[in-house]
Amino acid sequence: MPQPILTHSYYSDFYAAKGYDFLKQISQCYNTPQNLIIFSVMHCYEGSLPYINVLAELAHQLIFIPKGATANGNSEIKATIEKLPSCTIANNDITKEHLRDPLAAESFIRQYVKADSKFLLLDHGGYFSHAIEHLGKVFKEQLVGITELTANGLYKYLNRNLNHPLVTVSHLSIKAPADYEASECIVHYSDQILREEFGLKLNNDGFLKVGVIGAGNLGCGVIQYLKGKAIGNILVADIDPRRLTQFPRNGVQVSSIERLVHECNLIYCCTGNGAIPEHLLDTINDNSFIATVTSADDELNLPSLIANGALIEVGGNKLIREYQTRQGHRLYLLAGGESANTPFKTGMGDPTLYLFEAAHMLAGLQLLCQPDDFKPGIQPLNETDETAIAEHWLRHFYNYQ
Structure with a gap:
């Protein structure tokens, strides 16, 4: 397997490697199918590289949809991300506004999903919320489920008629x-x-x-x-x-x-x-x-x-x-x-970001590998899993015994 590309422009290799190893250890408990497609909405930060690497290794193809606040002006980081095997960055016209149109969202997904493919939507900010009812119908057997990272994104999914499970990690204590x-x-x-x-x-x-x-x-x-x-x-x-x-x-x-x-x-x-x-x-x-x-x-x-x-x-x-x-x-x-921290670089020296990334990823893996544990509609990640992530994180970064 090729070596992951964990940093781009500044010296934080040690912290990036630690974050990558942490997320990789979480993911190794699950076996993903050969034909899995993951659509992941996230910020185009250098600090996202360890997470993007792990997701790309889990999927047959990772479709990275950069959030608008950090997509513009970060062409060099996007070029780095595109070097990752199995990772594709969505075109610039695939924005939050574009995906509000159910037919446009369907057309976008059909570019990557074949008849025998399963796919996950790892959402951040409700990008797929306006189209989710339509997507749930046309991809009834292929869509495994949705995970949502943020509270404002979850709000957009409320009162939607969901025929697939949506796991939210927005209100977990480890996100604090x-x-x-x-x-x-x-x-x-x-x-x-x-x-x-x-x-x-x-x-x-x-x-x-x-x-x-x-x-x-x-x-x-x-x-x-x-x-x-x-x-x-x-x-x-x-x-x-x-x-x-x-x-x-x-x-x-x-x-x-x-x-x-x-x-x-x-x-x-x-x-x-x-x-x-x-x-x-x-x-x-x-x-x-x-x-x-x-x-x-x-x-x-x-x-x-x-x-x-x-x-x-x-x-x-x-x-x-x-x-x-x-x-x-x-x-x-x-x-x-935009959020006042988004025009600036986000570093990897503070590993708190790996807590919510691990929860977001774990929710998707459980939807895929333990489907009987979930029902259609909105539900939080299990408290036991949240505790396990916290314990693993404390051991990995802070020698917690």
Whole structure:
């Protein structure tokens, strides 16, 4: 077997090899059929290379669908990925928007799936959610099942009539460390973007009033790292009052979304789905900044806001997209409207990403090799399997006994 290509442009070979070995050990408990096709949606990061290698070794063919936030501008990494045996990168026109059309999604899959092939959909962000009912019918015997990595992706599959199993790993406790790592990156890089583009610092109370919408893992992580930068006057809002009860004792002000949007001019949107209702954009301050933990398409329903005239794009660059509201107020989306850590390299020295990759992969392998354990519809990965992944990860990376 050819040696895996684990790094591309910087020196993290040791960490990449450790991650590859960890994922490989998880996968070796399962025997996959010769004709297996895996469709995998994931970020086009260098840190994804160990995972992509293992998936390509499991499948007769791996179809890698890069997420839009990191696909653009990463042509060199894509060229590296294409060198992997059994791995094909989907064409640039295979986007989240393209796959919303059930017939387009069917046509895309038929390029690779033959009559005797079985295939898995390893989804990340609900790319196949709009077409899944159609795909479940036309590929009834060939589609093994779906796995979904994220909470906002899972939300898109809710209320779909699924005749195949969908295993979600979005709410596993072992995903929390990676969520907090993402929160740290988002705060760090939003600070960097504000400094680079506007000469502003996050902790300059005279210019910035900070609010966080969403109090899940990512929102709590963002608040934690904001406080670490000596930002004390933070507002937090969530549609679920239960999530807000933890904050008053920790010196964070709880707020309605309406008040937060009215008072804050730097807003972190951490819900994954429609953090700021359209009518509230009419009350937003001039020269406001928004950072999102996923794409603005999901977090703000950006295409609808533009179509309805609530926002008009004015200009921008890779780090900033500038819009104007109906009131003529200027609004800036940090990181070009993507999660504020996506324009930057993600490293392999923090192995938390291998936890959720292992869970995502394991869910797919179990769908394939233990089909009787699953039923049509949405279900989480088994708690016993989650515990086993955690134990194996602790032993592999931290000599846990």
